[in-house]
Amino acid sequence: MKDFISFMEKAWWRYITEGILEEGIREEIKESWKLCREYGVDPFGGVGEILDEKSMKVRLKENEELISVAHPIMEDIYRQVTGSGFLLVLVDKDGYLIDRIGDENIMGETRKLNFVEGALWTEEAVGTNAIALALRLDRPIQLVGAEHYCITHHMATCSAAPIHDEKGNVIGCLDMTGLKEEAHPHNLGVVLAGAYAIEKQLALMRSHKLIDATFDSIHEGMLILDHNFVVQRVNEIALRILNIAPKEIIGRHIQSFVDFDIIKEVLNQSEPYYDVEGAFYSKGRKIPCRINAVPVMANRKTIGTVITFREERYVRNVVNKLAGFRAYYTFEDIVTQDDKMKKVIETAKKAAKSDCSILIEGESGTGKELFAQAIHNYSKRAKGPFVAVNCASIPRELVESELFGYEKGAFTGANKKGKPGKFELADNGTIFLDEIGELPYEVQSKLLRVLDNHRIVRVGGTEEKKLNVRVIAATNRNLSEEVEKKNFRNDLYYRINVIKINIPPLRERKGDIELLAKVFVDRLNKYNNEQKVLSESFIKRLKDYHWPGNVRELQNVINRAYYLAEGEIITEDYFPENIERKNCEEDINVTAVLPFDVIEEKNIKEALRLAKGDVVKAAKMLNLSRATIYRKIKKYKVNLKELSSLVETK
Structure with a gap:
């Protein structure tokens, strides 16, 4: 090593004084020396400038993640070389020093060369050095003594390795600097291992962040349980639905929050359950949900369970959109120049602003559903579903289940999971009961009860569900005459006839x-x-x-x-x-x-x-x-x- 140091000192002097490059100088050093001469770097200088405080704060903020990952690794490396006179330095992709660790006496000496946080260590700034070459060449490199272009650095040996992101882009450099007498090939190996560890830790951190972001960006509540069904993790959506803080659910048994039978079935069968109707319980509140439960398997054993869930009302909104339960027409679609018709439209607009039940009367083909849709879109419920039901087209024996839904096993041929009725689908929106005069008499009393207390009970069920539904009814019959004929309930007629809109025939x-x-x-x-x-x-x-x-x-x-x-x-x-x-x-x-x-x-x-x-x-x-x-x-x-x-x- 002494012979090499002596050779390089002579070779450097000849290049500086005569411009001649000796044989035996590494090609990358020759190239760098030539660049330094072109840049006009003073070979007898080598003390670079330092960023001002404001600019340094910006740069530290930009490299916050790199510093947070690299610093603990630098501390681990330094513990191995403590007392050997080495300094560990972290540099960003542009060559600015952003972190360093070393003995106090070494730190003090390097301050004379501005080898401190905020200093720029590119070839143009301070001549040939390991940091600059590692960043420019994108490979690890070690320099000893006079291989540095500036004489002020000839006392040192520097070993540097670039740091890459997950896409292979250079984002910084790790450097280890000490006295040239301490130069050894293993110094470069230590730095290379450190840079590799930083890269792996960065990738792992970003992978965790990606998983966390994915976990919290899922539009469903998510709970991760261990093999004992204790909650280990919960996402933001779940906390919002349950209206609780993480400390109120993490570490607690899932049975405290949901019908445990669903989860036990998953455990017993080791098969996932999808779209099961259930409910969560939180702070004395019952929250109807659609629940998915999937077992996590390892070595043919269930080691945990992942539960995802959505509020039933949210699921209904999605289903309504897919099923086309929306109003397409507005009052602008009602074309008229007739004064009587214009008055009807004005009345309808006023009615739309209320939550009263509306009865639309008119002959077939006058546009009763057009008016119903326009009223919905003009109301505060415009963003909610619009569910149209033709009472005359439903078989008599199915009217009740169509309107109010049914529970699983309610009758032969029923859906195994049960089915929501049209009133549930219209929650937070409007239900349009067209041809209401055709509604069977025995169903009319049940409809009256729903209109009175805003609750429904599914066929075959016992639980009442509270709904927020606005009713618009329509008929081409004279309902008052139907009341007299005992074909239509008197009390229901007055309940739906809060505001009447009569559409004149063409x-x-x-x-x-x-x-x-x-x-x-x-x-x-x-x-x-x-x-x-x-x-x-x-x-x-x-x-x-x-x-x-x-x-x-x-x-x-x-x-x-x-x-x-x-x-x-x-x-x-x-x-x-x-x-x-x-x-x-x-x-x-x-x-x-x-x-x-x-x-x-x-x-x-x-x-x-x-x-x-x-x-x-x-x-x-x-x-x-x-x-x-x-x-x-x-x-x-x-x-x-x-x-x-x-x-x-x-």
């Missing part, structure tokens, strides 16, 4: 016929990218007709004429043959008019045929909601598969 607002017809054509043009218009003769035929099927019938007639018309003008030739023009005299009866149901069925089938069986497209053509067209498909027993195959053969 024949009483003649001015809307042409307006609505043109709106329907415009929508079809936009959908089909065409420019069709109605002829004056066609419009006259529309105005002369009395529209027993109201707006729905008008729309169906427009749809039919639109798709049959070959040119851009929709003439009276495309007015349905089954509809005769009504005489101008109001007292003359209309003849040869097909029942509205027949017209509606034909239009629905035609729209589905044109849409090639796509229900959503057909619904847009007919300006119907998805829920409504599915009800019509069911009502008219439309075979979609048969319809699709018919389209394909054509």
Whole structure:
């Protein structure tokens, strides 16, 4: 080593004085010396500048994680070399010293060279040194004596190794500096092992942070139990749902918080349970949830259990969105220029701001569901579900279970897990009971009870569930007459008839016929990218007709004429043959008019045929909601598969 030190001192002097590089100098040292000369580094200097206090604080903050991981490792290494005169230094990716450990006398001596926190140790700043080369070359390196470019560093030996992140990027450097007489190859091995340990610890820390972040970012409550079912870990969502602090649940048996039978079944069968209806108990509060329980296995033994859960109301909201339980229409979708209709809309808007039950009366096709959806979207419940129920389409024996749900095993053929009813699905939103006059008399009393106390009991169950549901009912019957006939309960009638909205038939607002017809054509043009218009003769035929099927019938007639018309003008030739023009005299009866149901069925089938069986497209053509067209498909027993195959053969 002495011979090497002597050789390098002579070689360095010759390069500094004559610019000649001797054979035997390492290539990386030659390259670095040349760079230092280009940079104009003073070979007789080598004392770099130090960052100001403010800039140093910023740099320490940027490297907070690196320092926190590296410092304990540096302390471990230093314990092995204490008393040998070495100093351990941590440098960031730019070459700034951010941490150091060493003997007091060594620390004092190095301050003379500004080898302290905040100093920059690049080649351009202080000449050739191990730190700069390790960062630039991205490999470990050891320098001894005169291999340093600046004479002030010739007394030292430096061993440095780069530190990488998980992607292989250089994020810093670990350096070990001492007197050149103490130089030994194992110094570099010690530094390399230290840098490797820092990298592994960083990767482990980030892995833990990733796991922690994942654990806390899961949109479900999560509990991790040991083999004795004691809670070992809990995420933020679980704490929020249960409204407790970590110390109130960690270390406690899960039986204190949930129905333990579910967990025991998982243990006994060593198989996971998914989407089980259950409840958590916290601070005297029962929290209905959907629970998943998964055993953790090792050597064919259960060593723990992972429980995830969501509040039932949250699950219902998700299901409602997926099932399309939402209102699509607003008051802006109700097209009118009729003063009477405008007053009805104003009344509906005022009603929407309250939580009162609403009864919408009107003939078939006047747009009762359109009004119900608009009221929902105008109310404070707009973000909640909108669940529409056609009371006439539910089999009599299933009405109660459809409305109020049922528990598992409630009756033969029931879902094994039970099923929530439409009222539960509408929690925090609106339930629209269309054709409420068709509701069986025996169910009416149960509905009245729900409206009175806002609680339901599932079929086959005993537990009451409190709900927050706004009821909008609709009928094309005269309910007061039905009450007199004993077909409808008097008390229920007054309970739902807090605010009544009566939609006038289309024949009483003649001015809307042409307006609505043109709106329907415009929508079809936009959908089909065409420019069709109605002829004056066609419009006259529309105005002369009395529209027993109201707006729905008008729309169906427009749809039919639109798709049959070959040119851009929709003439009276495309007015349905089954509809005769009504005489101008109001007292003359209309003849040869097909029942509205027949017209509606034909239009629905035609729209589905044109849409090639796509229900959503057909619904847009007919300006119907998805829920409504599915009800019509069911009502008219439309075979979609048969319809699709018919389209394909054509």
